[in-house]
Amino acid sequence: MLKEESNDAAAGNSWPRICDTCRVAACTVYCRADSAYLCSGCDATIHAANRVASRHERVWVCEACERAPAAFLCKADAASLCTACDADIHSANPLARRHQRVPILPISGFHRGPPATDHGGQIIVESTLADTTEDGLDEAMDEEDEDEAASWLLLNPVKNSNGSNNNNTNNNPSNNNNGFFFGVEMDDYLDLVEYNSSSCADQNQFSTTSATNDQHNQYAVPHKISYGGDSVVPVQYGDGKVTQMQMQQQHKHNFHQLGMEYESSKAAYSYDGSITHTVSVSSMDVGVVPDSTMSDMSVSHPRTPKGTIDLFNGPTIQMPTQLSPMDREARVLRYREKKKTRKFEKTIRYASRKAYAETRPRIKGRFAKRTDIEVEVDQMFSTSLMGETGYGIVPSF
């Protein structure tokens, strides 16, 4: 099975293979026409340059070794794997052998953002026209966006001082958090990490000055690189429409981004700089909080004890106290870009775990212990299935 959350590769430019073009970022795709390994940004730049370039066939780099072009897509893991890794991983144990794999399809056209697979395991290629269809609506919402975006710019001292968007009852004047805790998300949308880059010499590639919108898109949605190997499986429900629940979540996400007003939240923060151990992220939050953010945090910080968030280890993010008009405009623009790419679908990070969870016996919704008989039956089933097909198939329900 694939390794989980190994961020080592992302830390300190120790990627197995870097982009052949910029040489500052990890490669994510391999262009067959150019025989080049490219990062997302360079891939977008190069292959959006002209029609000929856009026809170059590319494949994702193997998510396991991150060195070779992917040859197979494992449906169970939703992972793109090279031939060697595929053989290695799927010969590890009988369960892994049951994973269904299909030859990976090349990417063509101009794709933007991270790899995503649909239900059929095919790569979703975003059209450059996608944005233009939103323009009308986007313009209509510009004014609203402006206000909303402004509310996100908590660094605005007026906003902070009047408390209109902050129910924080802590009146301690020395408290400079002002939403910084909750800025785990805010950070993602406003790229405050960039302000940290100057004080943190060993920042990863995201702090490079050539941050394009494409790179921002990497933050906005889970990306395979963030997990250093295992896959991300976006989940859509039913006909793919955003559910009411998701809409509400978005609403809360928009207006209670800082968690100050979200009363039902279980997160128990204390504003004197400590966090209690009851921080809880619901399953819905998984889709709301970009995982890349979480992984970014873990890039430089080792795993913390269960139930804690280690926000105070490591370098302190320096918050600018004033924003110039240009800074503000840039932030609003970036905010809008990310708003377009927000995804509220629940993200399944480990499809194999999902498969296990779905097969697991339950009592009133809770997982229950498997009896010996059930284990035996399961083993018999898997053995006979593998005997018949040679390849294992993860059962679908």
Added chain:
DNA sequence: CCATGAAACCTTGCCACAGAAAAGT
């Protein structure tokens, strides 16, 4: 227009277990 109760909706915690990562030898 306000108060009250009911209904609908939403959030959270719980459970077992495979597997990844860390820690120990």
Added chain:
DNA sequence: TAACTTTTCTGTGGCAAGGTTTCAT
């Protein structure tokens, strides 16, 4: 230092309980 073993921790889905919001009266 490498190899191996043990321990710790995470993520997964369905249900129930309890909290919140909405609506009718």
